[in-house]
Amino acid sequence: MKIAVLGGDGFCGWPTALHLSDQGHDVHILDNLSRRWIDTELGVQSLTPMDSIQERTRIWHKETGRRIHFHLIDLAKDYEIVKRWMAEHRPDAIVHFAEQRAAPYSMKSDRHKVYTVNNNVSATHNLLAALVETGIDAHLVHLGTMGVYGYSTIGAAIPEGYLPVGIETLSGEVKEQEILYPTRPGSVYHMTKSLDQILFQFYAQNDGLRITDLHQGIVWGTHTEQTRRHDQLVNRFDYDGDYGTVLNRFLIQAAIGYPLTVHGTGGQTRAFIHIQDSVRCIELALGDPPKAGERVRIFNQMTETHRVRDLAELVAKLTGAQIAWLPNPRKEAPENDLIVRNDGFLTRGLEPITLAEGLLSEVVDVAKKFAYRVDRSRVAAVSAWTKDIAGRIERDPEGRALKSVS
Ligand code: NAD
Ligand code: USQ
Numbered sequence: 001m002k003i004a005v006l007g008g009d010g011f012c013g014w015p016t017a018l019h020l021s022d023q024g025h026d027v028h029i030l031d032n033l034s035r036r037w038i039d040t041e042l043g044v045q046s047l048t049p050m051d052s053i054q055e056r057t058r059i060w061h062k063e064t065g066r067r068i069h070f071h072l073i074d075l076a077k078d079y080e081i082v083k084r085w086m087a088e089h090r091p092d093a094i095v096h097f098a099e100q101r102a103a104p105y106s107m108k109s110d111r112h113k114v115y116t117v118n119n120n121v122s123a124t125h126n127l128l129a130a131l132v133e134t135g136i137d138a139h140l141v142h143l144g145t146m147g148v149y150g151y152s153t154i155g156a157a158i159p160e161g162y163l164p165v166g167i168e169t170l171s172g173e174v175k176e177q178e179i180l181y182p183t184r185p186g187s188v189y190h191m192t193k194s195l196d197q198i199l200f201q202f203y204a205q206n207d208g209l210r211i212t213d214l215h216q217g218i219v220w221g222t223h224t225e226q227t228r229r230h231d232q233l234v235n236r237f238d239y240d241g242d243y244g245t246v247l248n249r250f251l252i253q254a255a256i257g258y259p260l261t262v263h264g265t266g267g268q269t270r271a272f273i274h275i276q277d278s279v280r281c282i283e284l285a286l287g288d289p290p291k292a293g294e295r296v297r298i299f300n301q302m303t304e305t306h307r308v309r310d311l312a313e314l315v316a317k318l319t320g321a322q323i324a325w326l327p328n329p330r331k332e333a334p335e336n337d338l339i340v341r342n343d344g345f346l347t348r349g350l351e352p353i354t355l356a357e358g359l360l361s362e363v364v365d366v367a368k369k370f371a372y373r374v375d376r377s378r379v380a381a382v383s384a385w386t387k388d389i390a391g392r393i394e395r396d397p398e399g400r401a402l403k404s405v406s
Pocket of ligand 2: 148243246249264266268
């Protein structure tokens, strides 16, 4: 298949592009490299030394003889270019990763909120409008988030996208139907993924677009089978307070002797998936597209759930790291349970990689190898969800939270 990987220079997109190319697909990366600019804005860099996208694709060609094509396109701003690209290349499938994906970045200031909404919603809508206009019947696979469901505890499993409900009619009869699971995003970033869901629902129903939306949990790990093949194929690895995600952050903090930054009691339970399984899920989703006229297909792309404090304790046991219990800069439930259905991928052949000591140690080893690249002053999470929360956290000169003051 000819596959367009939108956002293919990023943490999930790059290993996916390699995986699909390895399977013989004709892969085209479309990316505006905004993530590399955000690194510059924040004064951070990937823990792993990432070459330019052109150099990465050159190495891949040298190693495998396969070409991955790169196109510098802003999906949110260059609508006419997106449309022209689609008309000219006519991809069979599109994998859409190209959004601003950090919740803390989206909550940094009003400017970051506006950027995140404009970028994410426009990127998704431009793509949908261009597909309709060009009449291209590509299967669109979008990377959404488990965060659209929210994390309230009601003791029932979260289904895959749709909730069966019974609605009482005026005559007292109960009519059954399935509705999109009520969305309850916890950040501006997560909210954009909730808005994406509505865009998909409309275009699947109105224009018969074939869409799969993957509600992915937190991705951990760094290497996949393909990124291991050459030092310069290495994946990006974010550790900073905005883009680093919780488990990868704990592993790198352990490697550099930085106390593990647990927010609040660490009672937050979240869904996780290893990067190798993430790329495999995309392969499985691409292999089984919905038909035109079908509703949006939704899979929960996660393999296990963990409580933040349990992860911290596990990493501490494995590495001898200390744990710092910090005031929470986010507005979120301090404790929650999370039960998630993920039958869609299990029945299609996913064999989950779960949190094994070997894989955790591999990340710590990568972190130790590149520890010299870490700027310790960028590890603290400084983005607060409200002005009130920001005012209540006392910090040291490097931005490290010390305690909450009332
Ligand atoms: P990332 O920031 O590493 O990569 C995103 C890529 O998209 C970057 O290369 C960026 O330059 C590009 N991009 C952003 N806006 C663009 C635009 N307007 N035009 C063209 N390119 C644009 O993020 P990631 O971790 O690889 O996440 C990829 C997707 O998966 C995101 O949509 C994210 O919401 C979703 N996701 C990620 C995780 C995770 O833990 N990393 C978990 C669940 C879902
Ligand atoms: N947390 C800590 N300490 C840290 C960092 C985070 O305790 O140093 C806590 C947070 O307060 C939160 C939980 O860990 O309760 C998860 O935070 P995270 O930064 O790992 O994940 P999140 O902000 O939800 O976002 C990440 C990705 C996003 C994706 C989402 C999937 O950045 O793109 O959509 O995971 S999910 O969490 O399932 O919604």
